[in-house]
Amino acid sequence: MKKTLGWAAAAFTLALPVSTLQAQALELKVADSFPAGHYLVRLMLKPWMDDVTKRTNGGVTFTYYPNQQIGKAADMLRLTQSGVVDIGYIAPSYVSDKMPLSEVAQLPGAFATSCQGTLAYWKIAREGLLAKQEYAPNKIKLLMAVVLPPYQVWTVKSKVESIKDMQGLKLRTTGGAQDLTLRALNAVPVRMAAPDAYESLSRGTMDGLLFPLDSVVSYGLDKLVKHATEGVSFGSFIVAYSINQSVWDKLPEDVKKAMDEASEAITPKACADVDKEGEVTTKHLKDQGISFDPLPDATRAEMKDKLKGVSQEWASGLDSRGKQASAALKEFEGLLAAGGAK
Template identity: 40%
Template sequence: MPSSAHIPSLKPRLVASVAASLALLGGAAQAQERTKLKFADWMPLTHYTVTNAAQPFMAKATELAKGKLEFQYFPAEQLGKAKDLLTLLQSGAADIVDISPAYISDKFALSSVAELPALFTTACQGTHAYASLVKEGGILAEKEFKPLGVRVLVSVAYAPYKVATATRKVESVKDFAGLKLRTAGGAMDMTATRVGAVPVRMPGPDILPSMSRGTLDGSLVPLQSMKVFDMQTVAKHMTTDVSLGSFITVYAISERAWTRLPPDLRDALTQAGHYATETHCRYVDTQEPKVVAELEKDGVKGNTMAPGQLKALNEQLGHISEDWAASLDKRTRPGSAVLTAFRKAVAQ
């Protein structure tokens, strides 16, 4: 048995040993508490939506979660094509995915409301309006996303689509007639048809070769996406004051993954979603005039519609929204209710 003289010298060692053990246990507990979320995106790392929405979303969520959250990010269709990501989400192969409703229009017919022409003039207008409809309790959340077992974290509406062409300048309604224009599907097909153009549905990467071959005359496109797909190398004209619809993409999480998360991580993802939604739309609206100037330097000449023609175009396009809503109403889908809600949200 040790004498009392040795006891004081043993205590510091014991305390240090206990402290080290607790530190190891604490580290192990933290490692066990860290939640990994698999995020599948169809966009390439170079796309401005990745740099201004996906990356800020993950960075902010990680920061707010204080080390309890980790993302496994798979961009550029590494886990699947854009049209397949909803299936990956529902199957559990991914926890969060980038869903573009126009590519799965049979599942997201109501979300096409934000793709209708002449409804908003800036990315933030469209983004805020759409976000209000897909948030918890919103009409799109309840009628479209919830039945599919997913909820939206980040909403992105692009700047209103313009028209870029290889040869013919579009400055009057009649100039659209007969043009073979690329669309992303959904309501954009209705827009092209209404103005007398021929809609050609195809993914972005196919635009350049099609315009180069002359099988496509041009595209309905957000100007900031032109360089993403190298369209400035073949396009010669762009009409800068039209609003020919938009394109929506969202980052959605499965209800399965959501319900497994503790409240603090749900809050982190929700706040990060709001942050990324705002970051992206502000970036797009700030960059739009700069992009026009850059494209003109590349040889894509910008023009506005001739006097009176923008008003005539918008009047012609205005009927599309009512036709869209009526067609959905006939299929017992709340098209008119969604259109009314979206217009109200844009006006706020």
């Protein structure tokens, strides 16, 4: 007999004693906004689900709802908190009012690879300040995360070669820290979720995007953009899957152990795979005629200088609202310097 955690069955199933749960199969609802075949689902989510099922000898299975079938990206926190889904793709950028400190991993110039950012964020969000200040108050527990390689500027018409070329460009961002980044370079941030970017770009309401390399292909944006910058980190984005805390608390201990072990195993592998995937994607995009334009040394130095103040501006703004942003920044930078989660 199977019990489904989520929807109306959740209350009944989770009310059962642990000894009863251990004798039953558990089916968990998982939802995100990614299109079918998205590389992060292939590299992180599905391997994790398969691993958990294997570690529990088939005792835990998952029903997966991709492509905004249950709700939009911005709704995933609420849907996970309410138990509509058990595990949701909760990107801090899309709920920045609820998880503003997590943007510490999305500031410009902090790291050069996915794994550098991922391992540091994993530590601070599972055991450090973010675990206590963001995940616990929102009644969710982080299961797995990847911090994407540094974002680049993608444009439809002219390439970016100087600070002057950035002036007035309307570029898609995820909000928060990325907005500060573009304003520091005199560009105009246009905040929106990734699934909405194609329509806006095709209509000409934006000049381009701040976007990660592999997602350009996943969302079909490679059919629209013509140029991409190289040589400067314009920030990043956190892809995170979290479980409803109440669901987690009621799981049998052996299931928790299996999930934790699967999470610890997939995190370094997924970020390494993301970094490798970028090399293949770059070649594919070049073959399609998209030009990758290394920024001139003078421009790169000027941009990095202008972006130096973004982290402090971000931290000061949140500190003034009673958030521990400076403390989060110090902890995250310390983890980066130490090589992430050790």
